[in-house]
Amino acid sequence: MMMAARKLVVLILILSFLSSSADAHDIHYENIWIFKGMYELRPGERAELDGFTVKVHTVDMNNGQPSAILLVYINKDFKESFYVDAAANSEQVYNDELKIDVLAISEGIVSLEAYRQRYEQVWITSIAKTSLGVGDIIEDGGYTLQVAGVTEEGATIVAGSDEGLTEDIYLSGDHRKFSEEFMLHVIYVNRKSREVLLETLRPGKPEIKTDILTGKSTYDSGENIEYQLMVGNNGTIPLHGLIVCTSSSEADVQEEKIQHAGLDPAKAKKFMIPISAPVTPVAGNISIVSEVTGYDYKGNQYSGSVQTELRVRPYISASKSIEKLEKLTMDRDFGTDEYFRISILLKNTAGFPKAVTVTDELDPSLIPYDLESTEWAVLVEANSVKEISYYAKPTTPGNFTFRNAVVQWKDGGKTYTIESGPVEEVFQIHGSMVTVEKYLSPNYALPGEEIKITVNMVNIGDRKVDAVLSDEIPPQFSLVRGQNNWEGTLEAGGSEQIIYTLVTEETGQLRLPAATVDFTDENEQQGSSVSEEMLLYVEDMPGSSQEEKCYEEMTYTEDAGEYTETGYEPEKPDIGRLKAAGFMVSAFITLFCTLAIIPAVAYLYINKVYE
Amino acid sequence: MEFLAFIGSAMLFATFALTVLFILVMVSSRLSMLILLVVPLLAVIILPGTTLAFLSYRHFLFADGLVPVNNFHILVTVWSTLLGIIIYTEFLTWYLKSGKKKLAGSQKNRSPAQIRGMLNRSVLKAKEILAKRG
Numbered sequence: 001m002m003m004a005a006r007k008l009v010v011l012i013l014i015l016s017f018l019s020s021s022a023d024a025h026d027i028h029y030e031n032i033w034i035f036k037g038m039y040e041l042r043p044g045e046r047a048e049l050d051g052f053t054v055k056v057h058t059v060d061m062n063n064g065q066p067s068a069i070l071l072v073y074i075n076k077d078f079k080e081s082f083y084v085d086a087a088a089n090s091e092q093v094y095n096d097e098l099k100i101d102v103l104a105i106s107e108g109i110v111s112l113e114a115y116r117q118r119y120e121q122v123w124i125t126s127i128a129k130t131s132l133g134v135g136d137i138i139e140d141g142g143y144t145l146q147v148a149g150v151t152e153e154g155a156t157i158v159a160g161s162d163e164g165l166t167e168d169i170y171l172s173g174d175h176r177k178f179s180e181e182f183m184l185h186v187i188y189v190n191r192k193s194r195e196v197l198l199e200t201l202r203p204g205k206p207e208i209k210t211d212i213l214t215g216k217s218t219y220d221s222g223e224n225i226e227y228q229l230m231v232g233n234n235g236t237i238p239l240h241g242l243i244v245c246t247s248s249s250e251a252d253v254q255e256e257k258i259q260h261a262g263l264d265p266a267k268a269k270k271f272m273i274p275i276s277a278p279v280t281p282v283a284g285n286i287s288i289v290s291e292v293t294g295y296d297y298k299g300n301q302y303s304g305s306v307q308t309e310l311r312v313r314p315y316i317s318a319s320k321s322i323e324k325l326e327k328l329t330m331d332r333d334f335g336t337d338e339y340f341r342i343s344i345l346l347k348n349t350a351g352f353p354k355a356v357t358v359t360d361e362l363d364p365s366l367i368p369y370d371l372e373s374t375e376w377a378v379l380v381e382a383n384s385v386k387e388i389s390y391y392a393k394p395t396t397p398g399n400f401t402f403r404n405a406v407v408q409w410k411d412g413g414k415t416y417t418i419e420s421g422p423v424e425e426v427f428q429i430h431g432s433m434v435t436v437e438k439y440l441s442p443n444y445a446l447p448g449e450e451i452k453i454t455v456n457m458v459n460i461g462d463r464k465v466d467a468v469l470s471d472e473i474p475p476q477f478s479l480v481r482g483q484n485n486w487e488g489t490l491e492a493g494g495s496e497q498i499i500y501t502l503v504t505e506e507t508g509q510l511r512l513p514a515a516t517v518d519f520t521d522e523n524e525q526q527g528s529s530v531s532e533e534m535l536l537y538v539e540d541m542p543g544s545s546q547e548e549k550c551y552e553e554m555t556y557t558e559d560a561g562e563y564t565e566t567g568y569e570p571e572k573p574d575i576g577r578l579k580a581a582g583f584m585v586s587a588f589i590t591l592f593c594t595l596a597i598i599p600a601v602a603y604l605y606i607n608k609v610y611e
Numbered sequence: 612m613e614f615l616a617f618i619g620s621a622m623l624f625a626t627f628a629l630t631v632l633f634i635l636v637m638v639s640s641r642l643s644m645l646i647l648l649v650v651p652l653l654a655v656i657i658l659p660g661t662t663l664a665f666l667s668y669r670h671f672l673f674a675d676g677l678v679p680v681n682n683f684h685i686l687v688t689v690w691s692t693l694l695g696i697i698i699y700t701e702f703l704t705w706y707l708k709s710g711k712k713k714l715a716g717s718q719k720n721r722s723p724a725q726i727r728g729m730l731n732r733s734v735l736k737a738k739e740i741l742a743k744r745g
Contacts, residue, residue, distance in 0.1 A: 446660075539660050577659035581652050588648045591691045592698070599702035606706065 027175050027185055027201065030122045033099050033115035035299040037241030037259065040111050043068075049114050050261050051075055052098050059108050066105035070112075072098060084110070113299070120297060121265075123183055124204035124236045132196050140200045143182050150194040155186060157196070170196075204236030206265070208292050208304035220349040221315035222383075225251065225275040229290050229306070231260075232268035239263045239294040239302065244271050250286040250312075252276040263294070277312045279350045281411040283418075285309050315350035316380065318358070318407045320420040324427050334395045335461065335527040336431035340366070344388040344405045344420060348380040355379050356409040358388055363400055366392040397431035397461045432461035432521035434490060436469070438531040440512065446539045447505050450480055455498040455515045455531070459490035463521045469498060471515035476506040490519070510536045617670050620682050624689050631693050640697050647693055651686060 039047040039054075046055040053073040060067045067085040071078060072094050082092040082100065090102040099115040127140050137146045144160040154169040159178060168176060170186040177183045183201040190197070208231065215226035229246070233239045242260040246253050254274040263269055278286065291305040323341040348354050360374040368374050369391035380386045394400060404419040439454040459465055469486040473479055482500025490496060504510065512534040520526050627650065635643035654662040666683040673680065 577656050580655045580659060580663055584652055584655060585648070587687060588690060588694075591687065591694055592644075595691065595695045596698050599698055603702065603705070606709075 027183070028121050028123045028125075029119050031117065031119045032122065032297050034118045034120055034238075034262075034297045035240050035295045036114040036116050036261065037243070037295070038103075038111070038113045040109050042109055047112075047114060048261075049098065050116060052094075052114075052116070054098075054100060054112070054114060056110050057081065059105060059110060061105075061108060068102070068105055068110045070100060070110070072100075084112075121237055122203055122297060123201040125199055126202040127200040129187060129197055129199050132198060134194050138200075141182050141202055143178060143184075143200075145184060145198070145200070147196050150189060150191055150196060152191060155189040155196040157184070157186070157198075159184065175201075204265075206233050206235035206237055206239035206263075206294060206296050206302055208232075208239065208294055208302050209234045209268075210290065210292055210304045210306040212288075212290070212306055212308045214308060214310060218311040218313060219277040220313050220317065220347075221277060221279045222349045222351065223277045225277055225288075225310065227273045227275045227288060229271040229273060229292075230268055231263065231271065231292050231304075233263040233265050233294075235302075236265050237296060238265060240297065241293075241295045242269075243293045244273075244290060245293075246273050246275070246288065246290045248275065248286055248288045250278045250280075250284070251288060252278070253288075277310070279315050280312055281314050281316070281409075281414075281416045283314050284312055286312055313349075314416065314418055315348060316354060316356060316407055316409060316416075316418060317347045317349070318405055318418060318420040319345045319347075320360070320402070320405045320423055321345070322402055322423055322425065322427060324429075334393060334431070335433040335521075335525065336394045336397050336429050338429050338431075339369070339394065340392045340400075340427070342390055342392055342402070346378065346380050346386045346388070346407065348382060348384060348386075351382050353379055353381045354409055354411075356407050358405060358407050360388075360405040361403050362392055363402070365395050365398070366400065367395060368392050394429045394431075396433050397429050400427045400429060402427075430462050432459075432463050432465050432519065432523075432525055432527060434459050434461070434465060434467055434517050434519045434527070434529050436515050436517045436529045436531045438471070438512075438515045438534055440534050440536055443535070444537045444539070445504075447507055448503060449538075451477075451502045451504070451536060453482075453484070453500050453502060453512070455486075456495065457486075457490065457498075457517055458495040459492055459519075461521070462492045463523070464492060465490050465519040465521045467496075467517050467519040469496075469515060469517050471498075472513050473502060474510070474512065476510060477502040477504045477512075504536075504538060507538045510538060512536060613670070616668060620665075620668070620670070620685065624685055628689055628693060632696075635693075635697060635700065640701050644694070644697050647690060647697075 036049050037047070041047060041054075041056040043056050043059050046053050051074060053076065055071045055073065057069040057071050065085050065087055067083060067089070070082045070084055070092070072080050072082070080094055082094075083089060084092055084100065084102045084105075086102055086104050092100045092102075094100075097117050099117070101113045101115070103111040103113060105111070127138060130138060132138065132145075132147045134147050134149050137144060139145075142161055146158045146160070148156040148158050148167065150156070154171045154174075156167060156169050159166045159168070159176075161178065161182075166178070170176070170184075170189065172186065172188045175183060175185040181202060184198060185201060186196060186198045188197040211230040211232070213226075213228040213230065219225055227246075229244060231242065231244065240262040242263060244258040244260070246256055246258075252275065254276070258271055258273070260269060260271075273290075275288065287307060287309050289305060289307045291303060293301060293303045295301055321343045323343070324338050325341055327337055327339055342360065344358060344360060346356065346358065356378060358376045358378060362368060362374055371390055374390070376388055378386055378388065402423040404422055406417060406419055408415060408417050410416070435458050437456045439456075441452045441454070442449075445451055453471075455469060455471055457467060457469060459467075467486075467488060467490050471484045473484055480501040480503050483498065484500050486496065486498050488496065514533045515531040516528060517530075518526070518528045631643045631647050634646055651662070666686065667681055669679050669681050670685075671680040672678070
């Protein structure tokens with residue numbers, strides 16, 4: 001029993017010790033006039049202040065001293081009216097709860113500051129509980145505290161500052177405010193150990209922290225931006241009279257100024273500010289700046305600002321999508337099994353219709369179906385989407401990639417261009433296709449000279465095919481060696497080369513017909529390919545082997561791929577010796593006559609002079 | 612290879628031009644003109660393939676491929692140059708001959724003996740210089 005009573009006493013002592021510090025919570029608070037903001041009000045305008053409403057009823061500018069009648073409401077119930085001016089009647093207090101301080105009355109506008117009486121935290125612990133013995137000194141904020149002695153009457157503490165020394169006796173729980181900037185709180189005086197447990201307090205400060213949330217970083221022209229401004233108070237005392245000002249050079253901020261009563265420490269408030277992205281023909285960045293201003297209980301101003309940049313797309317945007325479709329069995333032209341459906345989606349986010357030109361350049365192996373060109377002039381209505389859709393058939397199997405569609409339009413005399421997003425997918429077209437190419441060597445020959453014909457066949461499809469090559473030999477040629485026909489199987493990607501040699505006694509420009517390959521794939525799909533027709537020039541005079549060599553070396557090359565070079569002078573080999581001789585004689589005579597004009601004139605002139 | 616072809620063509624044309632000039636100086640201007648025409652003409656008639664191939668051989672392409680320069684162009688250039696030399700040689704020779712005669716004839720009665728003597732001395736001096744050079 002005794003043991004339990006002793007424990008209870010100890011518990012009570014511990015609780016009382018702890019409660020002494022809990023009592024100290026009260027000294028952090030003060031009943032003070034809290035600055036609630038500054039307002040400029042015209043007659044009829046009002047300021048909302050935490051349940052109070054201050055309304056300017058009338059403004060009298062006619063007298064020497066301008067005056068106004070202010071009405072005070074609590075929860076929209078009229079309570080009292082005040083006559084105010086900027087001189088003797090500038091400060092009015094309603095029921096020790098609301099203080100109105102009129103700064104000026106000019107041009108019909110009443111400028112006033114509003115204060116609310118409130119029990120609010122002001123003091124913040126600066127030096128936490130510290131135990132000091134007699135003679136110990138601590139310093140804080142320009143003040144020096146020394147425990148001079150501990151007696152039965154209490155602890156004698158000497159406080160020193162620039163203003164001098166102050167000595168006082170403190171009991172447990174006593175506190176003293178030395179100025180508006182410093183307070184001493186003696187928590188416990190231990191007379192036995194002659195120690196003092198104390199703490200110091202100083203006024204706290206609010207601190208504005210701002211952060212922006214925009215949802216996404218890129219917006220369409222004219223789109224509503226999800227702009228959220230998070231304002232937090234990272235300080236130690238409440239913040240009052242918050243004003244959030246938002247501005248942007250390009251975007252349309254619909255609520256540029258927002259007011260908020262206050263923000264307690266460690267609290268945050270989210271402001272939703274409606275902003276519309278600008279309507280622009282070119283993509284660009286916009287900058288949005290928010291400035292937050294607030295006040296502490298004394299009216300000291302604190303501010304913070306935050307800026308963000310957002311990307312705005314042009315009001316015309318385009319996207320391109322490709323869909324690969326299976327051909328019907330009956331309609332498998334070009335030896336391919338699939339075709340493409342190409343969709344271009346045009347979006348106009350502006351509030352006006354716009355005529356645009358859309359160009360979609362296709363791979364040369366793709367043929368647009370039922371279209372003359374892949375260029376369209378279309379009108380896209382305001383805030384609407386327009387789709388251009390067409391089909392394209394691949395002429396060969398293989399892999400296909402697509403370029404971006406290009407959209408052009410005019411705005412304000414300038415032309416703007418955008419491209420659709422890239423189509424990165426590679427589309428594979430299945431099918432059967434054999435290409436055939438025919439070459440001659442040499443392209444220029446003499447009668448009786450051997451001409452080598454090379455025919456290359458390549459299966460560029462993805463299926464095995466049975467192919468038949470037929471390459472006719474014109475009657476003026478005779479086959480010397482090799483075979484001009486071939487029949488066999490070509491694997492996917494496989495190739496075959498046929499070489500044969502011809503000879504002719506004919507002269508002039510001779511035509512060699514195109515080689516044809518007919519093929520049938522595993523699915524019994526048939527197709528054929530034709531090479532280009534070849535031309536051979538045969539000289540009309542039998543020449544020596546030296547002449548032939550010289551001609552080939554100087555005029556033509558063995559490689560048939562360079563045959564196109566002859567396109568510069570295609571008629572050259574047709575000139576016979578007589579024609580050439582005639583041409584040379586005429587050229588010589590022309591030169592002679594041209595050069596002889598001046599001497600002839602001079603001759604005639606001189607003869608005439610001397611006559 | 613192209614460079615060698617150009618060197619070969621240039622040597623051929625140089626030989627041709629020097630031959631024509633030699634004949635012009637040593638034999639006759641009319642014969643040199645005839646050779647100027649006849650040599651290429653005979654080449655075309657006798658070896659048409661080779662000659663045409665030679666004349667049509669392209670050495671250069673000027674102005675981004677717009678102006679090709681073949682051996683034929685070089686032949687025409689050589690022709691025009693040598694023709695010019697031959698024609699003006701003939702003309703100047705005639706002028707100097709006929710002009711001197713006519714001038715001498717027209718001023719015969721009026722020219723004093725001193726002037727005639729001076730002219731004769733000048734002509735003789737010129738002849739001496741030419742004889743030394745020749």
